[in-house]
Amino acid sequence: MSLLGQSVARIDAASKVKGQALYPGDINFPGQLFMKVLYAQRPHAIIKRIDVTAAREMEGVLIVLTSEDVPNNEFGLIMPDQPVLCGPSSKPYTDRVRFIGDKVACVVAETEQIAAEACKKIIVDYEDLPTLSDPDQAMDETAPLLHPERDSNIFCRYRIRNGDTEKAFNLSEVIIEGDYRTPAQEHAYLQPEAGLSYIDELGRVTIVVAGQWVHEDQEQIAHALCIPLDQIRVIYPAIGGAFGGREDMSVQIILALATWRLHQRGIDRAIKIVWGREESIVAHHKRHPFHIHAKWGATQDGKIIAAEMKMVADGGPYAFTSTKVLGNATVLSTGPYTVPNVKVDSYAVYTNNMPTGAFRGFGGPQVAFAVEMQMDKIAEALGIDTVELRRRNLLQEGSLLSVGTPLPPGVSIKSVVEQCAKSAGWISDKNWNHPRRSWIMSPSKKRGIGFACGFKNVGFSFGAPEQCTARIELQGGRNIEKAIVYHSGADVGQGTHTVMAQMAAEALSIPLEKVQMIVSDTSQTPPSGSSSASRMTFMAGNSIKGAAQLALEKWSNEERPAIATYQYRPPKTSPMDPETGKSEPNFAYGYVAEAVEVEVDIETGEIEVIKAICANDVGRAINPQQTEGQIEGAIVQAYGYSVLENFIQKDSQVLTRHLSTYLIPTIVDIPQKVESIILEYPDPIGPWGARGMGEMPYLPFAPAIIDAVHAATGVWFDDFPLTPERVLRGLGKIE
Amino acid sequence: MNDANGHEASHIAGIVLAAGSSARFGKTKQLIHWRGMPLIRHVVIKAIEADLSPIIVVVGSQKDEVTAIIIDLPVEIVHNPEWEFGQSTSLVAGLNALNGRQKGCIFLLADQPQVTVPVLRSLVEAHALTSAPIIAPLVLGQRSNPVLFDQVTFADLMEIKGDQGGRAIFSKYPIQWLEWLDQALLIDIDTPEDLIKLDSL
Numbered sequence: 001m002s003l004l005g006q007s008v009a010r011i012d013a014a015s016k017v018k019g020q021a022l023y024p025g026d027i028n029f030p031g032q033l034f035m036k037v038l039y040a041q042r043p044h045a046i047i048k049r050i051d052v053t054a055a056r057e058m059e060g061v062l063i064v065l066t067s068e069d070v071p072n073n074e075f076g077l078i079m080p081d082q083p084v085l086c087g088p089s090s091k092p093y094t095d096r097v098r099f100i101g102d103k104v105a106c107v108v109a110e111t112e113q114i115a116a117e118a119c120k121k122i123i124v125d126y127e128d129l130p131t132l133s134d135p136d137q138a139m140d141e142t143a144p145l146l147h148p149e150r151d152s153n154i155f156c157r158y159r160i161r162n163g164d165t166e167k168a169f170n171l172s173e174v175i176i177e178g179d180y181r182t183p184a185q186e187h188a189y190l191q192p193e194a195g196l197s198y199i200d201e202l203g204r205v206t207i208v209v210a211g212q213w214v215h216e217d218q219e220q221i222a223h224a225l226c227i228p229l230d231q232i233r234v235i236y237p238a239i240g241g242a243f244g245g246r247e248d249m250s251v252q253i254i255l256a257l258a259t260w261r262l263h264q265r266g267i268d269r270a271i272k273i274v275w276g277r278e279e280s281i282v283a284h285h286k287r288h289p290f291h292i293h294a295k296w297g298a299t300q301d302g303k304i305i306a307a308e309m310k311m312v313a314d315g316g317p318y319a320f321t322s323t324k325v326l327g328n329a330t331v332l333s334t335g336p337y338t339v340p341n342v343k344v345d346s347y348a349v350y351t352n353n354m355p356t357g358a359f360r361g362f363g364g365p366q367v368a369f370a371v372e373m374q375m376d377k378i379a380e381a382l383g384i385d386t387v388e389l390r391r392r393n394l395l396q397e398g399s400l401l402s403v404g405t406p407l408p409p410g411v412s413i414k415s416v417v418e419q420c421a422k423s424a425g426w427i428s429d430k431n432w433n434h435p436r437r438s439w440i441m442s443p444s445k446k447r448g449i450g451f452a453c454g455f456k457n458v459g460f461s462f463g464a465p466e467q468c469t470a471r472i473e474l475q476g477g478r479n480i481e482k483a484i485v486y487h488s489g490a491d492v493g494q495g496t497h498t499v500m501a502q503m504a505a506e507a508l509s510i511p512l513e514k515v516q517m518i519v520s521d522t523s524q525t526p527p528s529g530s531s532s533a534s535r536m537t538f539m540a541g542n543s544i545k546g547a548a549q550l551a552l553e554k555w556s557n558e559e560r561p562a563i564a565t566y567q568y569r570p571p572k573t574s575p576m577d578p579e580t581g582k583s584e585p586n587f588a589y590g591y592v593a594e595a596v597e598v599e600v601d602i603e604t605g606e607i608e609v610i611k612a613i614c615a616n617d618v619g620r621a622i623n624p625q626q627t628e629g630q631i632e633g634a635i636v637q638a639y640g641y642s643v644l645e646n647f648i649q650k651d652s653q654v655l656t657r658h659l660s661t662y663l664i665p666t667i668v669d670i671p672q673k674v675e676s677i678i679l680e681y682p683d684p685i686g687p688w689g690a691r692g693m694g695e696m697p698y699l700p701f702a703p704a705i706i707d708a709v710h711a712a713t714g715v716w717f718d719d720f721p722l723t724p725e726r727v728l729r730g731l732g733k734i735e
Numbered sequence: 736m737n738d739a740n741g742h743e744a745s746h747i748a749g750i751v752l753a754a755g756s757s758a759r760f761g762k763t764k765q766l767i768h769w770r771g772m773p774l775i776r777h778v779v780i781k782a783i784e785a786d787l788s789p790i791i792v793v794v795g796s797q798k799d800e801v802t803a804i805i806i807d808l809p810v811e812i813v814h815n816p817e818w819e820f821g822q823s824t825s826l827v828a829g830l831n832a833l834n835g836r837q838k839g840c841i842f843l844l845a846d847q848p849q850v851t852v853p854v855l856r857s858l859v860e861a862h863a864l865t866s867a868p869i870i871a872p873l874v875l876g877q878r879s880n881p882v883l884f885d886q887v888t889f890a891d892l893m894e895i896k897g898d899q900g901g902r903a904i905f906s907k908y909p910i911q912w913l914e915w916l917d918q919a920l921l922i923d924i925d926t927p928e929d930l931i932k933l934d935s936l
Contacts, residue, residue, distance in 0.1 A: 439807045441780050673786065
């Protein structure tokens with residue numbers, strides 16, 4: 001029987017249930033030292049002077065690091081626009097702090113307490129600069145520049161010009177304009193950032209940390225420290241959630257820097273750092289808040305013929321992955337619909353707010369909100385059922401994207417939409433409709449049903465180098481006794497190592513017990529790319545399949561052990577044309593639709609989600625239980641985004657620095673019921689047909705909720721989260 | 736095409752028996768107002784809140800008036816033209832309206848507005864654990880309504896005749912009792928005074 005499609009127990013289940021799995025914060029080395037970071041805590045200023053004398057002289061302090069200790073004081077995943085430590089250095093403008101979580105100094109001491117005390121003794125003289133908290137203002141030509149070496153705070157822009165929107169608006173019988181705002185969101189992984197560093201037995205600076213891409217961490221450390229790549233080793237132990245929040249550097253470079261500098265002084269002791277929750281919240285990036293203006297036109301029979309969008313993403317003070325997030329949002333700006341005339345202008349703008357970067361959905365949820373709201377409003381204006389309007393415009397096999405090129409084969413959105421709608425009570429007659437989308441439970445409680453759908457890319461986009469490599473070693477004599485799979489892919493909690501083991505066993509036709517995984521260690525495992533972009537099952541699967549095939553060939557040629565390495569490269573993608581956006585942005589997509597039933601308490605403004613139905617085409621569910629877990633997890637996280645999580649920044653200070661003020665969903669909040677409809681329309685180039693799916697169920701949730709609230713109350717909310725205060729204001733009950 | 740568990744979603748249905756004429760009460764009970772709503776609406780809303788699915792409401796006596804009260808709710812309304820031949824005819828009409836995919840059903844009585852969401856959910860949960868053929872609340876040692884019937888009993892339920900309810904088949908199956916402490920469930924609304932008694936609890 002095939003191992004694929006079996007919900008085998010996770011290979012890490014026992015160790016996690018018993019508490020034996022070690023996360024970075026659980027690991028200790030004899031004689032280890034502790035590190036603490038001094039943060040700017042002010043949004044925009046020039047550092048005039050740093051005096052570390054008192055800190056350095058404290059008993060128990062081994063080293064105090066400032067900008068002058070960083071060999072190449074810059075880093076960044078897409079572009080190196082961020083100083084490792086702010087302060088004067090050979091690179092211009094590193095003497096500025098640009099958000100409250102910018103790092104100014106690090107102290108390494110015998111104990112955590114001493115390191116914390118020493119941080120307080122560091123004297124920093126600042127000259128405050130004007131704070132830019134509003135991206136729209138920061139775009140203005142007269143606004144002060146966050147990075148004076150650049151000529152604008154707009155650090156990325158894209159355009160799509162396809163067809164003639166002006167002409168199409170003239171032909172439109174209905175034109176809907178909307179102004180939408182989406183909030184920042186904190187990743188709130190259960191395990192805040194932590195790590196250890198030491199010099200390993202081969203003299204390498206070794207970092208044990210939770211991340212999403214070991215080789216990228218390694219490169220960024222080597223770049224800042226100016227030491228050869230092979231002198232840096234990055235290892236991931238158990239990882240307590242990531243969601244995109246660990247794609248950029250947190251403690252990696254500063255740990256490596258401290259270990260390297262102490263080693264130069266003849267001190268080789270391990271260094272440990274563990275961030276508290278508040279540190280985690282102020283020092284790592286957030287989901288991009290977007291401001292989207294949309295103007296869409298449709299004919300009387302419900303054909304969308306024009307879409308014009310302007311999007312501004314708050315990029316925070318450094319690029320992080322903003323350029324890619326914005327690109328993704330731009331490509332998805334007409335949703336899973338065929339729109340012949342499209343004009344999009346999108347901008348990522350530097351501000352002094354929290355940095356923004358990767359977060360499950362990667363620009364998709366923001367733009368899906370605007371798109372789906374537009375569809376709902378057009379359906380309302382035309383008197384066409386919301387599902388029916390979508391059906392009339394959905395992408396099909398061979399459809400052209402707004403960027404002028406066809407979708408890769410395997411377009412399943414129509415079936416996905418229909419199966420979700422059916423499960424939620426829609427009836428397919430000639431036209432689709434729902435007999436009853438709202439009702440009143442009691443004088444204060446109203447219920448409504450909402451619908452939304454979406455799609456998202458799998459894998460890196462826009463010509464970014466994309467590959468994934470696996471190595472397999474087969475041991476034994478006559479029969480294969482053991483297969484060792486070497487893979488760098490990060491298991492951030494989603495269970496990817498289990499799925500990799502299943503795919504390896506399947507490809508080698510051996511029992512799962514014979515597969516051993518060696519994972520996420522740059523000194524042992526070949527480059528895999530990141531655990532992001534819903535790509536790991538797809539990319540790792542193809543790499544493991546290839547390596548298994550090669551290893552089996554060697555095995556049959558009597559090689560013992562039989563060792564094979566295989567690099568999988570998907571079809572090439574291309575960047576957007578700067579004027580028209582024309583491109584082949586992605587090589588694969590996943591499709592999703594959701595229906596949500598909510599109960600709105602019109603007296604308290606509270607929203608309860610009674611039921612969420614998610615139909616998700618995953619191509620092939622390698623491990624259905626893990627797949628279902630991803631759907632439920634995405635819905636819970638998207639519920640937080642839509643209803644509960646109110647990340648407040650005022651004058652670029654974060655007011656919600658703890659989980660007592662920034663409320664994430666708990667068991668009492670989450671939807672009472674999540675119905676996962678796992679669909680399996682194979683992706684022609686996916687391993688065993690599998691598509692990526694980790695992000696897709698996140699995308700339609702906010703618009704589905706807001707559609708349901710509209711069904712229940714008749715009120716549209718163009719921004720969220722739907723906190724009781726916002727709901728009551730929308731209902732006209734408070735000012 | 737599978738869902739994650741390889742089976743189609745299935746539910747416990749709610750069948751609300753609201754066809755009777757309440758001869759003893761003097762007027763059709765399900766239409767009487769109590770705490771701001773007709774009794775029938777109380778019961779149907781509890782069934783919705785407990786997430787029973789589908790919910791079938793069997794109407795008969797004064798069917799148009801009863802229907803009007805619940806027409807806005809996401810339930811299926813079934814007319815039992817034979818309601819005068821007793822409760823069994825409504826049982827059968829309700830079961831006939833199910834599409835056969837349910838694991839079981841709970842019969843709710845239109846004159847039991849004090850039924851609670853927790854007791855309904857507890858019946859469903861108990862059934863999920865044991866799949867017992869019949870599960871009924873036991874309040875202070877007394878059997879009570881509402882009762883959950885597993886689908887294995889449906890054929891026997893369909894055979895019940897005359898003015899009897901599901902209790903007619905209790906002797907044929909082992910009954911699983913759900914210990915429950917809410918005394919309100921024991922009150923039968925047979926006279927207007929009973930509603931006052933309910934309020935005083």
